[in-house]
Amino acid sequence: MRNALAVTLRILRQFRHDPRTLFMMIVAPVLALFLLNVIFGSPDYEPLVLTADLPSDFTEALQDAGARTEVAEKTDALQRLADVEADGFVTREGDALRVWVEGSDPSKTGAVLRAVNTAQIEALASVELDIEPITLPGGITLDITDFIDLPSFEAPPQPEVTWVHGEEGMETFDFYGPVFIGVFVFFFVFITSGISFVRERTGGTLERLMATPIRRWELVLGYVQGFGLFTLVQSAIVVAASIYWVGFPNFGSFGLVLVIALSMALVSLTLGILVSEFANTELQVIQLLQIIVVPQILLSGMFDLSQTPQWMQLLSRAFPITYGAEAMRAVMLRGADFASVAVDLAVLWGFLAVFFIGNILALRKYRRI
Amino acid sequence: MPVLVARDIVQRFGKQEVLHGVSLGVEKGEVLGLLGPSGAGKTTFVNILAGVAEPVSGTVDAFGERMPSLELMRRMGYMAQSDALYYDLTAAENLQFFGAIYGLTGAALKRAGERALDTARLTVDPRKFVRDYSGGMRRRLSLATAILHEPELLILDEPTIGLDPLHRVDIWESFSRMAENGTTIVVTTHVMDEAERCDRLAMIRDGVFIAIGSPRELRERAGAATLEDAFLHFARAETAQADREQATEHAAPEAGGRDA
Ligand SMILES: Nc1ncnc2c1ncn2[C@@H]1O[C@H](COP(=O)(O)OP(=O)(O)OP(=O)(O)O)[C@@H](O)[C@H]1O
Ligand SMILES: [Mg+2]
Numbered sequence: 224m225r226n227a228l229a230v231t232l233r234i235l236r237q238f239r240h241d242p243r244t245l246f247m248m249i250v251a252p253v254l255a256l257f258l259l260n261v262i263f264g265s266p267d268y269e270p271l272v273l274t275a276d277l278p279s280d281f282t283e284a285l286q287d288a289g290a291r292t293e294v295a296e297k298t299d300a301l302q303r304l305a306d307v308e309a310d311g312f313v314t315r316e317g318d319a320l321r322v323w324v325e326g327s328d329p330s331k332t333g334a335v336l337r338a339v340n341t342a343q344i345e346a347l348a349s350v351e352l353d354i355e356p357i358t359l360p361g362g363i364t365l366d367i368t369d370f371i372d373l374p375s376f377e378a379p380p381q382p383e384v385t386w387v388h389g390e391e392g393m394e395t396f397d398f399y400g401p402v403f404i405g406v407f408v409f410f411f412v413f414i415t416s417g418i419s420f421v422r423e424r425t426g427g428t429l430e431r432l433m434a435t436p437i438r439r440w441e442l443v444l445g446y447v448q449g450f451g452l453f454t455l456v457q458s459a460i461v462v463a464a465s466i467y468w469v470g471f472p473n474f475g476s477f478g479l480v481l482v483i484a485l486s487m488a489l490v491s492l493t494l495g496i497l498v499s500e501f502a503n504t505e506l507q508v509i510q511l512l513q514i515i516v517v518p519q520i521l522l523s524g525m526f527d528l529s530q531t532p533q534w535m536q537l538l539s540r541a542f543p544i545t546y547g548a549e550a551m552r553a554v555m556l557r558g559a560d561f562a563s564v565a566v567d568l569a570v571l572w573g574f575l576a577v578f579f580i581g582n583i584l585a586l587r588k589y590r591r592i
Numbered sequence: 593m594p595v596l597v598a599r600d601i602v603q604r605f606g607k608q609e610v611l612h613g614v615s616l617g618v619e620k621g622e623v624l625g626l627l628g629p630s631g632a633g634k635t636t637f638v639n640i641l642a643g644v645a646e647p648v649s650g651t652v653d654a655f656g657e658r659m660p661s662l663e664l665m666r667r668m669g670y671m672a673q674s675d676a677l678y679y680d681l682t683a684a685e686n687l688q689f690f691g692a693i694y695g696l697t698g699a700a701l702k703r704a705g706e707r708a709l710d711t712a713r714l715t716v717d718p719r720k721f722v723r724d725y726s727g728g729m730r731r732r733l734s735l736a737t738a739i740l741h742e743p744e745l746l747i748l749d750e751p752t753i754g755l756d757p758l759h760r761v762d763i764w765e766s767f768s769r770m771a772e773n774g775t776t777i778v779v780t781t782h783v784m785d786e787a788e789r790c791d792r793l794a795m796i797r798d799g800v801f802i803a804i805g806s807p808r809e810l811r812e813r814a815g816a817a818t819l820e821d822a823f824l825h826f827a828r829a830e831t832a833q834a835d836r837e838q839a840t841e842h843a844a845p846e847a848g849g850r851d852a
Contacts, residue, residue: 225692225695226692226693228692229689229692229693230689232689232692233678233681233685233689236681236685237678237680237681240680240681240721241680426674426675426676426677426678426679427672427673427674427675427676428676428677428678430639430644430672430676431644431670431672431676432693433643433644434642434643434644434665434668434670434672434747435665435670435690435693435694436662436663436665436666436693436694437693438662589644589645590643590644590646590660591646591660592660592661592662
């Protein structure tokens, strides 16, 4: 135990002498989260729709639906689409609408088609049947509307929406934010701990340590304590910055979010050390990161996996990040309490225990005892 | 009773057998030199002695007990061929870390650190990180971390490599003094004048000991003026014997045929 403390103290000292790493591990994730939030928080894109031969109320309806419009000749318009200077071109062919889209960016294509659809509904709704009274010979005025109701095409009234979770005005990114917090913490802790342990091996200090009476578990525990203390600070700053500065919605308890982030960091730490066992250089740690962490991030539930093949869903269940991401979302978006994420946390701690013991066993390569 | 006994050590890396069953005993207070060319297996052998590597077969006993054992490691000091220091710490912090693992703290640690640095002939700058030290300074700091806890048995892998002649002489004088005080030292080298200073030498080539004895004894047995010539003599004799053995092995099945 005393030896574990010596290792912990040494790691903290190394951190203190290396402000660049400290800066990297705290500022880099916050910066990335901030950039993502600005990107996803920006107003929706207004597509540029060129029009020809359209009635003015349809053009207005397009504008109401969020598009910028410009009148253009067909040949000119198609040229501009080819040059990616506009997003769509709408004109009339006989009774039907004819639409061209530029097409390379699905989100812009979607915006054009949505605007056209909305405008069509609106144009239909604004049609008013207006039948003038008829003056019959003999001065009798007959207003047919006195006898029958004219059909009306009013747009249906807005339904009333109640939010079970979240709130009105949530942006797309708010759904991904909780996952990103966990993923970034995981990612940066993995790199730092993996590289630090590879250095220990390539620099000969690991072998040197094995010649001292330190026990293998003391060395691993020392690492977990040293980095753990550091990742506690890191997680706290990243979570606080995400919620209070970047402005991610958090409907759960800050402390619980922190516990989940820290659990993910500790899993990442022990996994990073274990994986560095298979790397001989710092570059190889990064290569292993690409194999071991990137698939985990892709399958973490950041993207909906419910329609993917069974094997992919099962694979995602084998990855620790999945459980962390799930718990993060439950707490931050749905205000879940400890009891509802206890299973996810237990799985994370299970991974932590497995990796911890794995590290102790991996050191047997140097010394049996 | 010898302080350190290695019996029939075989070590393999993949298919390559690096040590072919070597044995060695080291007496208390002795300076035993392992002399051999690069790639002979010196580092492989001392790593097994120090307990940082497991041999494929064979045993090591230190102070009469089987290695590896944490209790025995406490009484041993090990200096690796690489400097094995934390470059992003100061010299004092490196000493503190290794000292703490041997239970040295506070005033005892400070005293031990000063004594070790003195033995290693190194003056340190309290603010300087080890990465800014010269190669020779790192070597001496590495030595200081190995002798910090005053081990009874010291295992040193090329402790003076990269050092200037003056420091080399100084440090070898420190070894002699430690040995006089009862410390047992196993040291690898490929420098002949250092080998000359050892009480006993084990000459190693291609994973076998080709000769063991005091420098003087070895020179006399080989009828050579220098240890260098003695090494060549034993190496040649070993090669010749190996060839003979191989020849008889090959010849044996065919022996009858040739006579006929
Ligand atoms: N970890 C390893 N994996 C594979 N081969 C190894 C390993 N360590 C040593 N060897 C091989 O074992 C042989 C002996 O190496 P060793 O380091 O013991 O030599 P040495 O006598 O210490 O040489 P030097 O004087 O250059 O330090 C060499 O052929 C080396 O390539
Ligand atoms: Mg060597």
